[in-house]
Structures are given as C-alpha cells and as structure tokens.
Amino acid sequence: MENRPQWIACLDYLRSGDTLMIRALDRIAGTERMAIETIRELGHRGIKLHSLTEPFLDIDATTPMGEAIIGIMAVLAQLRISTIRENTKRGLNHARAQGRIGGRPRVMTDERIQTARNLRAENKSYPQIARILGVSVSTIQRSI
Structure with a gap:
C-alpha cells in the first residue's frame, strides 16, 4: 500500500459513520484477501462500503451476519486462488511434458x-x- 498515497489519504480521512463509495471491489485491493481485510477494517471502524457495480457488498461488517458473509467471501476467495494456482501448475507440467519451456526466448544461442x-x-x-x-x-x- 506504500505506493498508493491517495488511497492511504482516503483511509485517513474516513470517519465512523462515513460511507466509502467505490466503483468496484478491485479498485480498493489487488487481491481478494486484501479486499476482505479492507472491508473488515472499514467495518470495525464504523465505515460503510458501497459498490456501484457489486450490490452484494452493501453489508454491515459489524454484525454477526455481516461478519459471516465476509468470512464466506474469504473462503471463496481462497478457493479461487488455490484453484488458479493448481490449474497453473497443471498447465506448466503438461507443457513441460510436451517439451515446451515457458518464459522469454534466449537471446544468446x-x-x-x-x-x-x-x-x-x-x-x-x-x-x-x-x-x-x-x-x-x-x-x-x-x-x-
């Protein structure tokens, strides 16, 4: 987050009772895990989050139900990450088995x-x- 000074300034400006309006969840974090942590942090600070493109994010993270929904989102995000990692490994192994090596071609023959x-x-x-x-x-x- 050090390379996002405007985002840091935004978080510093927000106060309890404020609503942070975002276009989409991917605008506040690079990964699902970071996004969920940010949602939790905002909820604990009493800040509501409103997404213009993702209405399911309009949850109150301070309630037991809101915390449960965030937990479910975290589990699904981790499942997605693990599935992508597994598929990538499988694809690389398949390519190697066929004699292909990824990466940039060597300049020096x-x-x-x-x-x-x-x-x-x-x-x-x-x-x-x-x-x-x-x-x-x-x-x-x-x-x-």
Whole structure:
C-alpha cells in the first residue's frame, strides 16, 4: 500500500459513520484477501462500503451476519486462488511434458556465445562485443 498515497489519504480521512463509495471491489485491493481485510477494517471502524457495480457488498461488517458473509467471501476467495494456482501448475507440467519451456526466448544461442568468446579472445571489450551482437553488456558477461 506504500505506493498508493491517495488511497492511504482516503483511509485517513474516513470517519465512523462515513460511507466509502467505490466503483468496484478491485479498485480498493489487488487481491481478494486484501479486499476482505479492507472491508473488515472499514467495518470495525464504523465505515460503510458501497459498490456501484457489486450490490452484494452493501453489508454491515459489524454484525454477526455481516461478519459471516465476509468470512464466506474469504473462503471463496481462497478457493479461487488455490484453484488458479493448481490449474497453473497443471498447465506448466503438461507443457513441460510436451517439451515446451515457458518464459522469454534466449537471446544468446550457443553459436552467439561462441562468437562472444572468440571476440573476447581477440581482446575485444564487453561493450564492444555487446554492440557487435546487439545485446546488453550484462548479457555478454552472463554468457561468457
């Protein structure tokens, strides 16, 4: 939250009895867990939350029923996160089994690494080699 000074200022400005109007839940937090914690914190401070696109959020977090609904939301959010994580792992394992490796393609092929080594043996500097191969100096240093 350190990189969201306006959000911090908003939270500091709110007082008990105020209503915070938001467009959607994703505007107040990056993850469901953070959103639920924020809803709980606002409820404990006596601040109501009103979402223009999510009317189910208009709950009183200070009541037992409101706390139960927030708890259910937390469980569902954790289930969603766990399901996404599980599906991602399964997809990566499937891709690896088919010989695919994710990530950015390597810039320095074996042939280019050998070229860089030959240029270095000719007493070329790292910046010169980098310019010749069209890569950064750090890429050359890592490769050699």
